[in-house]
């Protein structure tokens with residue numbers, strides 16, 4: 001099976017398995033695991049943050065960032081189709097008790113004006129008690145739901161400036177920040193500057209089996225550690241997994257441009273095929289989003305699966321194919337042939 005459902009389907013390489021097997025470990029709940037400690041320090045330094053905490057998943061780092069920044073009843077602004085809002089099992093409501101306020105935008109990106117306009121203004125007559133106090137704004141880079149799109153650095157900085165004026169904290173869902181850096185040459189620290197917290201994942205495209213890090217100020221990370229334990233995220237000899245993440249950081253970041261090239265080389269012929277709507281301008285990293293107009297998307301998924309190509313459909317029309325570490329040039333050619341057979345056969 002050529003699996004393009006997600007970049008999370010990768011399996012650890014032999015070298016990564018060796019790093020995992022021989023990692024020094026300890027009980028992380030007691031703060032004893034040297035490999036977890038090294039990963040946290042490494043990522044904090046890479047992002048230019050004071051402190052960091054390793055957690056089992058990107059959902060946990062994002063949701064506990066929201067929890068750390070807010071109290072129940074607060075409002076949180078997110079971008080269009082944000083993963084934090086739509087892709088994490090509805091967690092902001094039960095975990096943080098917050099009101100999520102999605103902002104309109106284009107390809108996952110919104111403007112400082114959109115944030116200002118959505119923020120309640122107080123003229124001295126309107127009671128402040130009417131609206132949920134806004135505490136946090138969350139950005140996502142690259143943006144999964146918008147097909148791996150990128151936030152321009154200046155647009156991001158304008159939004160961060162507006163957030164500061166409005167007294168909002170800012171969180172970056174950087175599950176695929178590595179992809180943004182590989183695509184633009186901008187460093188992780190430059191993208192992270194101005195955010196209060198940043199979460200990054202090692203299991204999406206980087207090829208590690210598990211894990212995510214939340215980075216931020218020492219106080220916020222201490223608070224997030226409390227919530228990590230509270231929600232059952234305290235894991236013991238987690239250095240086994242952190243070793244995979246360290247290996248991925250060292251060996252698999254630079255090669256992400258190959259995944260971007262393959263996404264492009266898949267998207268270009270696909271865009272020409274009948275029954276496909278695909279905006280090539282939107283293919284800038286490793287996610288290819290497209291619409292099926294000739295047949296329902298689940299049928300296209302089924303027909304491709306019968307030929308050993310796995311994709312993901314979101315609804316009756318929208319699909320995605322995601323390139324990753326385990327997807328080769330040979331498989332790229334095969335995938336294009338399968339699309340051709342299914343769509344033109």
Ligand SMILES: Cc1ncc(COP(=O)(O)O)c(C=O)c1O
Pocket residue numbers: 056057058059060062083084087140142143144173175176201203204212
């Ligand atoms: C942008 C983004 N944020 C967060 C997550 C959640 O990560 P996890 O699956 O590790 O919980 C994902 C998962 O695909 C994602 O795409």
